[in-house]
Amino acid sequence: MGLGNDVYDVLNAGSGYSYDTNASYALTSTDNNTLRFEVRSGDSNWYDKQRNGAERSEVSSRELIKQGVPAEIAYKFTLEPGAANTAKGWLAFGQLIQDATDGQAGAPPGMSINMVGEKMSVMVRYRDASGTIVEKAVYLDTQDIQRGHTYDIDIKAVFDPTGAGRLVVVRDGQVIADYTGPMGYADTKGVYWKEGIYRSPAAETIAATYSDLQINIGDMVDMPKAGAAYVAAAAAPTLALVTGAVAKDGTVGATFKGSAPAGAIIKIYDGSQLVAQGVSGADGTYVINVAGVTAGSNVFTATATDAAGHLSKVSAEVVVEVGTSADILGRIDAIAAKADLAGVYLTDKHVFTVSSLAQMQSMNALDKDVLAKIDGGYQFQFWSGTADNRTLSRYDAGGTLVSSYTALTKDGVLLRETFVDASDAASYAKEIYQYGITGKSYTTIYQAYDKAGNVVLTTRSHADGTPDYWSKVDTSGTLTKVYDAAGKLKSTNLAGSDGVTVVSNYNTAGDVTNKTTTYADKSTDTQVFTNGVLTNEFVTHAAGSLVMKENFTYNIAGQSYVTLHQSYSATNQLLTEFKTRADGSFDTITWLATDGSTRTRIYDTAQRLASEKIVLADKSNDVKTFVGGVQTREVITHADGTKEAWDFGISGKTYGSIHRWYDASGKQTKLEYVADTWVDTKFAPALGLGSEPAPTLAMVQGGAHAGLGPVMGPAPTAATQMVGGALVAVLKGEALAGSAVMIYDNGQLIGTTTAAANGTYSFKTAGLAAGPHKLSASTLTEAGLMSQTSDSISAFVMTSAEFVKQIGTIGATAGLAGVWLTDSHVLTVPAGRVAQYVERYGAAFKAIKGDGYSFEVKSGTPDNQTVSSYDAAGTLQDVVTRSYKDGSLTKEVVVHSGADAAYAREVHQYGVTGKSYVETYQGYDKARNLVLSTRSHADGTLDYQAVRDADGTTTTRSFDAKGVLASTTVAGTDGSAKTVTVDAAGHVTAVTEVHADKSAVATVYDGAAVTSQTVTHAPGDVLGKEVFQYGLKGLAYTATHASYDAAGKLVAIERTDADGHLVSTLKTGADGSTTTESYVGGVLDEQIIKYAPGASIAKMVFDFTPQDATHASLGTAFDAAGRTLYADAMHRDGSHDVTVLARGVTVGSSPSDDHFTSAGADTFVFKGGFGHDTISGFNAGTGSLHDVLQFDAGAFQHDNPIWSARDVGNDVVLTTIAHDTVTLLGVQKDQLVMNDFHIV
Structure with missing residues (x-):
């Protein structure tokens, strides 16, 4: 658990455990992972004043660690430079302290990091058999602590008062304490960590910083064996959230990924609880699923144990928040403060109920980083209006209104509801419900509106909920339904947009009784139904039609026919009458002429003519009889009543027909035997078949x-x-x-x-x-x-396969009007016979209607099939080769021969496994250049696309798992390229431009704001790259500018605040030296120079804002061991006061008038034009502590510089040829010897 994800108590000067605002210096935070503690004389809590006067500024964790459970506390610690520790009783910096059981008195910490004077110590405490507290120092440093040095401290401890306790303290990679034995007390609830400063009263001010605190518990701790050599923990594995999904029980199944040494055992923890584990692969990567992530703030970390059993450091934290919308909303400010937030999962509907539009806008502005991590998106909603007219408005994540709901009530009774749907996919833009309507056949009305405000749907309902009326308007017209009081359909009316109206009526059983269709030309079709079965139909045609009316009677019973069809003229004269059997064949056909004559034909069940009767206007008639379709008899009755009769088909006789005549009384008057069949009467020209010329068709x-x-x-x-x-x-x-x-x-x-x-x-x-x-x-x-x-x-009308089979017959058919193919117009013909078919069957091919036709020839095996396509002229167009595995298509290659083909060659691959995509496609031009490449997901959405333009420019697009564009790269032939990365909403998140000279600019965006920019210089430039960062939060600066050389080494960095003022700079020399400068309000405040290894001075620290008015800066020099060498106070006139604090130090003069103070065995270097300097405490002579004055050769008039010295009072003054002087205070000329000089 890091400092940012735990709860801590603050203990410093003030009231109880509260923070004293009068001691604001006591506890400050320089960044998210660093705390600075400062204690001044008298900084005591009220209870400390009453007890022992202890002074403190501390924080303590509320997380209790059970006794016997391994714990690890790792942190960085720096004791700031200042006066030496004079606390007589104790000075503690870090403590593992036990929380006493209720009713038990507290006790000193079972383990603590202390200071004894200026030396660090480690203490262990416990009670012996008599109950006396035993305090044991398990480590005391032999050297003073290095103030200003940042120590890397790692504490591993197991509290056990019975003797099985264990403590290992590592400082800067070295074990300084390794203890096994009793530690802690039995009567406690648990152990907790406390850090800061806690001391007995002392006069000096003391300050320290703690950073990067990490507390691990249980099997996250690798406790070494007693006395074992220290082995630094391996680097922590990486840990990242891949995805998560909310289960039905409200928990989340999360998937994590990361990298670690190959074959390492990866353990993932939620807080201190082990929740999942796995093994990294040969490439070091791993993916582990964690089920049942519960509601609340879940802080995940990971450790890796390599093949040798070495446990790594703990990974960076990954925070996953789970909860209902209300829960997350209530905690959103706390969640926003977490730097390691990876995902937020809502376990109910993804809608935040806020109090107002202002709160929604505030959340979008202040909590956008949290909102962006919500899986599955989110919306807002809030209520507005009055108590009896309330509106619930819902907005999308971008703050755009999605929908609203308004409820109007009176005396607590709902009167009206209004729904507004502002989305593009809305079925209706607005819906209104009205309730409690009185005085009508209905009590409820519903109306729906389109985006233009038109009513497109209306319904009315009875009190019992049954329908009263329904009407809908769409592009086809208006459909209206009317219901009776019981809610049963009475009628429908469809008024079509094409002018056609259809009216239907229904009985109480729900069966249609009649249906009338009226067309735009005023013609009608009325159908009558009995018990839902069509029985009659009446058709009227438009004015001017020769057939004005048609009547149909269906389902006729008791007759040889079931359907009767009659047509009438404009004068309502019956023209034709068709009687049809159940199988659709004709039973009887009657034609009626305007003069009253008729012709009636009756057919047998084989559809052969059985009889025909012609009746003329004068009542004469002709009756013919047929057997098996062959005429056997004919009787003609004349208008005067006389008759003629013929019998045909007489066999076994010398004649074939008998012809008889009858008078009006029926008496035969004549008999004739005829060899041939003939009838010579007026009926042949009048009603005989074929007496009129045939129509054209x-x-x-x-x-x-x-x-x-x-x-x-x-x-x-x-x-x-x-x-x-x-x-x-x-x-x-x-x-x-x-x-x-x-x-x-x-x-x-x-x-x-x-x-x-x-x-x-x-x-x-x-x-x-x-x-x-x-x-x-x-x-x-x-x-x-x-x-x-x-x-x-x-x-x-046929399929293409049937056409190929019958092609010869079709081509020879007389009166061929056309061939219509019901499937594709691709004709499959045998291999090698395309040209033969084109030449031989031209007439049949010409008759094909519609989209023309083409040929294909198939060859190959079932697992590797080739289809060659030809145009209508027999010219090869395409060759398609398909490969199959277990019946599934795996690959398809298409080669195009046409000059106008978009691609000369196309390659499809299907069923790809082990990838983010399942299908690939490549398209090549005639020069075999790849001009289009795509990869697709299983749902058909794109995963990747690359397009090559005619000028060689290539555009590459990458998509996320949902097929949403993630990035676009445009690459030129000169090596230049531009990549634009976008988020799921299409907002640009990054732009990278690579130029032809290999230089590049990479820009990262947060919305419209630039958050970082990396400029890579062309090869050969002095600088390799520059990195700009903007909009930084939680820091003293908001922007940085870092420069690196060609080898990737940092050479300079600048940090600025929101006003553009410098905050700090860092410059690195070629020799490894660095110069760090800090600014306040854009004014230089501090400068730290770290010299190259081997230099006599390791570091110089300059303070440019001293507390007094006479000095412009204060500088302090340190050696490699952190020892202070000298202090350099520069006055505002440019002169220096240099106080040497260590022996054997070399210092130099400036062109101003400087003053030096010696510590013994020091060297003072003077270059020409150094002015008029003085030295206090100069040690002259030949002793081991004598000081040295160094001048350039020729600085003095004489080879012996002592000759250029003169006593002035109690001091001696050395004068150079250039009239620069050095005054040695308290030293006389006769004390000087040549050992005091060094001429170079």
């Missing part, structure tokens, strides 16, 4: 689609075409004006129409099913005269 092709049904009147404007898999043939021709035109298919009557006044007619068939169709026509005039049958036209 043609098929209309080309043009637009027309509806089904007969077409009356002039020539058609529609065309023959396939509709719903059947052929709708549009026929036209010429016939006697006003005559009835009968259309036949394969000899069967399929419909009638009437020739117009100009002698033209047209007819549209119902759908002709698959098979051959031989269409013909004949006419019947109003005078009852029938024509000959027209020439037939043939049409074929």
Whole structure:
């Protein structure tokens, strides 16, 4: 658990355990992982003042560790430079202290890090058999602590007062304490960690910083064996949340991934609880699922144990928040403060109920980082309005209104509800419900509106909830339904947008009783039903039609026929009458002429003519009798009552027919035997079959689609075409004006129409099913005269395979109007015979209608099939090769031969496993360049796409698992490239540009704001790259600018605040030296120079904001061991006061007038133009502590610099040729010897 994810108590000067604002210096935080503690004299809590006067500033964890459970506390510790520790009793920096059991007195910490003077110590405490507290120092440093040095401290401890306690303390990678024995006390609840400063009263101010605190518990701790050599923990494994899903029980199943040494045992913890484990693969990566992640804040970490059994450090924390929308909303501010948040999972609906629009906007602004981590998205909702008129508004994550709900009440009773749906996919833009309506047949009304505000759906309901009325408007028209008081359907009315109206009525059983369709031309079709079965139909045609009315009677019982069809003229004269049997065959057909004459034909069950009767206006008639379709008798009755009778087909005689005559009384008056069959009467020219010329017949092709049904009147404007898999043939021709035109298919009557006044007619068939169709026509005039049958036209409706089988027969068919294929227009022919088919069967191919045709030839094996495609001329177009495995297509290669082909070669691969995609595609041009490449997910969405333009530019796009664009890269042929990365909402998150000279710029965005930019310089530049960061939070600075050399080494860094003022800088020299500068308000505050290894001075620290008014800066020099060498106070006039604090130190002069103070055995270096300097405490002579003055050769007039010295009072002054002077305070000339000088 890191500092940021645990709860700590603050203990410092103030009241109780509260934070004293008057001691704001006592506890501060420089960043998310660092605490600074400061204690000044008198900083005591009230209870410390009453007890022992102890002074403190501390924090303590509330997390209790059970006794006997291994614990590890790792942190970094720095004791700031300052006066030496004078606390007489104790000075503790870190403690593992035990919480006493209720009613028990507290005790000193069972383990603590202490200071004895300026030396670090480690203490262990416990009670002996007599109950006396034993305090044992298990470590005391022999060297003073290095103030300003950051120590890396790792404490491993097991508290056990019985003797099985264990303590190992590692400092900077070295074991300083290794203890086994009793530790802690028996009468405690548990152990907790406390850090800061806790001391007995002392005068000096003391300050320390703690950072990167990590507390591990249980098997997360690798406790070494007693006395074992220290082995540094391996680097922590990486840990990242991959995905998560909410289960039905409200827990979350989370998937984590990371990297560690190959074959390592990975353990994942939620807090201190082990929740899952696995093993990393050969490449070091791992993926582990954690089930049952419960509601609350879950802090996951991971450890890795390698093959040798070494336990790693604990990984960085990954925080997963789980809860209801209300729970997450209540904790969102606390969640927002967590730097390691990886995901938020809502266990109920993904809607946050907020108090106002302002709260929603505030959350979007302040908590956007948390909201962005919510899995599955989210919405907001809030209530507004008054108590009796409340509105619930719902907004999407971007703050755009999605929907609203308004409830209007009166005296607590709901009167109206209004729903508004602002989404693009909304079925309705607004819906309104009204309740409690009185004085009507209904009590509730519902209305739905489209985006234009039009009412598109209306319903009314009775008090019992049954429907009263329903009406819907859409592009097809308006459909209205009316119901009775019991809610049963009474009628429907469809007013179509095409002008067609359909009205239906229903009985109480719900069966339709009648249905009337009125067309735009005022023609009608009325159907009558009995018990739901169609029994009658009445059709009226538009004004001007020759056939004005048709009546149909269905389901006729007790007759040889079941259907009667009658047609009437404009004068309501019956024109034709068709009686049809149940199998659809004709039983009787009657034609009626305007003069009253009729012709009636009766057919047997084999559809052969059985009899025919012709009755003329003068009542004469002709009756013919047929047996098996062959005429056997004919009787003609004349108007005067006389008759003639013929018997035909007489066998075994020398004559073939007998002809008899009868008078009006029926007496035979004459007999004649005739060798041939003939009838010479007036009936042949009057009603004989074929007495009128045949009509013409043609098929209309080309043009637009027309509806089904007969077409009356002039020539058609529609065309023959396939509709719903059947052929709708549009026929036209010429016939006697006003005559009835009968259309036949394969000899069967399929419909009638009437020739117009100009002698033209047209007819549209119902759908002709698959098979051959031989269409013909004949006419019947109003005078009852029938024509000959027209020439037939043939049409074929078939599959492409059937066409290939019958191609020879089809091509030889007379009157061929066309072939309509019901499947693809691809004809499969044998290999090597494409050219032969094209040459031999041209007539049949020419008859194919629709989208033309092409050929294909198949070859290969079931697992490796090749299909070659040819155009209608027999020219090869494409070759497709398909590979299969276990019946599934795995690969498809298409080679295109056409000059206009988009790709010369295409390669598809299917069923790819082990990848984020399952399908790939590559398209190549004629030069074999890959110009298009795609990868697709299982749901068909893209995973990857690369497109190569004609100029060689390549555009590559990557997509996430849902097929949403993630990044786009455009690469030029000169090596330049630009990559744009976007989030799931399409917002740009990063842009990377690579230039032809290999330089590059990478920019990262948060919304519209730039958060970082990396500039990579071209090879050969002095700088390798520069990194800019912006909008940093929780730090003293908001932006950084880091520069690196060509080898990747950091050479400079600048940090600035929100106003653009410098906060700090860092520069690195080629020799490894560094210069760090800190600024306050853009003004230089501190400078730290770390010199190259081997230099006499390791570090210089300059303070440019000293507390007094005379100094401009204060500098302190340190050696490699952290020892202070000298202090350099620069006055505002540029002069320096240099105080040497260690022996054997070399310091130099500046061009200003400087003052030096010696510590003994020091060297003072003076270069030309150094001014007028003074030295206090100079040690002259030959002793071991004598100081040295170093000058350049020629600085003095004499070789012996002592000759250039003179006493002035108690001091000696050395004067150079340039009139620079050095005054040695308290030293006389005669004390100087040559050992005090070094000339270079």
